[in-house]
Amino acid sequence: MTDEFRLPPEGIERVPPAFASRLLMGGPVTLVTTSYRGRANVMPLAWHAPLSGNPPLIGISIEQSRHSVDMIQHAQEFALNFPTWPLLHHVQYLGAMSGERIDKFEATQLETFTAARISAPLIEGCAAWIECAVEQVVPIGDHVLFVGSPLAVQVDREAFGERWLVGAEEKRPLHFLGANQYAHLDRVMEARTPARGDAPEAFLAERLAEELELTREARERREEQLGQLREEIEAGKAVDLAALTLEALPDFARRVQILGPDASAGSDAP
Ligand SMILES: Cc1cc2nc3c(=O)[nH]c(=O)nc-3n(C[C@H](O)[C@H](O)[C@H](O)COP(=O)(O)O)c2cc1C
Numbered sequence: 154m155t156d157e158f159r160l161p162p163e164g165i166e167r168v169p170p171a172f173a174s175r176l177l178m179g180g181p182v183t184l185v186t187t188s189y190r191g192r193a194n195v196m197p198l199a200w201h202a203p204l205s206g207n208p209p210l211i212g213i214s215i216e217q218s219r220h221s222v223d224m225i226q227h228a229q230e231f232a233l234n235f236p237t238w239p240l241l242h243h244v245q246y247l248g249a250m251s252g253e254r255i256d257k258f259e260a261t262q263l264e265t266f267t268a269a270r271i272s273a274p275l276i277e278g279c280a281a282w283i284e285c286a287v288e289q290v291v292p293i294g295d296h297v298l299f300v301g302s303p304l305a306v307q308v309d310r311e312a313f314g315e316r317w318l319v320g321a322e323e324k325r326p327l328h329f330l331g332a333n334q335y336a337h338l339d340r341v342m343e344a345r346t347p348a349r350g351d352a353p354e355a356f357l358a359e360r361l362a363e364e365l366e367l368t369r370e371a372r373e374r375r376e377e378q379l380g381q382l383r384e385e386i387e388a389g390k391a392v393d394l395a396a397l398t399l400e401a402l403p404d405f406a407r408r409v410q411i412l413g414p415d416a417s418a419g420s421d422a423p
Contacts, residue, residue: 174200181317181326182244182335183233185213186265186273187224193274194252195263196221197244199329200296201233209303210288214296220253222297229287230271231301234279235326237312238337245333269305280312280326 178199185198200214213233215222225231236244243261250257258265258274265274271284285301292298312324317338319325325337349356 175331178330179328179336181235182329183213184236184240184244184247184276184279185215185221185225186232186234186276187221187228187230188271188273189224189228192256193258193265194221194224195234195247195257195276196252197248197329198233204300211283211285211301211303212298213301214293214298216296217292220251224252225287225299226290228272230273230304231285231287231299232268232271232273232275233283233285234276235281236276237278237280237323237325238327238335239323240276240278241327241335244327244335269307271304275307279309280324281308282306 180199180201183198183201184195186193186195188194196215196219198213198215202212204210204212211233213231215225221231243263247257247261250260264277266277268275268282268284271286273284275282275284282305283301283303284305285303287299288302289300290297291300309324311320312318312326317326319338319341322337328336328338330336
């Protein structure tokens with residue numbers, strides 16, 4: 154690292170600050186389910202984060218005007234359901250309507266089952282479910298952050314072991330990229346201590362720089378040798394050209410007496 158000003162590498166572009174949240178996306182999308190006074194609601198949510206390990210706390214951020222904000226504030230609990238790709242189109246559709254005006258469970262006919270610890274329904278066809286009690290409500294900008302304490306966590310064993318398994322496609326969670334685009338995890342890679350070959354471009358650039366340095370050194374050495382040669386010739390001495398490469402001797406070879414390798418002994422004699 155140096156303090157010297159360096160331009161970003163080619164192909165890198167500035168984008169508006171609003172893209173910061175898009176860059177943080179890619180975690181599994183969730184369906185937040187809530188229930189209050191016998192009415193249930195569901196909304197897709199991508200803005201979530203682990204907040205504390207001990208005690209375990211997670212955060213979900215919901216735009217102030219959403220019906221789910223009222224539901225969670227009243228119920229003081231919510232569930233996160235992790236849909237798999239067979240639910241892709243439902244996820245998108247559920248994000249386009251408000252539970253204030255429509256019963257989304259009736260509209261989508263999603264199958265549900267009873268949660269272990271809270272009253273919100275859990276959605277079938279998902280890969281995992283987290284039931285939370287609300288610990289804290291923090292207004293943040295135009296959103297409300299609900300800090301949830303997980304009361305019960307259930308997972309589909311084909312989808313999650315101690316971490317996401319990235320097994321059968323229909324068991325992988327969905328990852329929201331923005332707009333109507335989603336992805337899912339492709340393969341598991343195991344990390345180890347980085348080796349030089351792990352960054353081929355950097356390694357190649359380093360090798361090229363080394364090569365250039367060597368060429369420069371070789372050129373300097375040759376010029377030094379040629380200088381000595383010139384001096385010896387001017388002093389009328391016989392010189393040993395065998396020690397030099399022919400390519401290093403563009404015109405001297407024609408002008409000087411060339412001694413063979415075995416004739417070089419005592420060659421410093423005029
Ligand atoms: C994939 C996806 C992710 C979304 N993530 C969020 C989010 O993190 N926070 C949020 O406030 N809205 C998010 N939305 C928008 C809400 O789901 C949408 O406004 C929904 O209609 C709100 O429903 P409700 O009014 O019934 O609560 C998301 C929408 C989609 C499709």
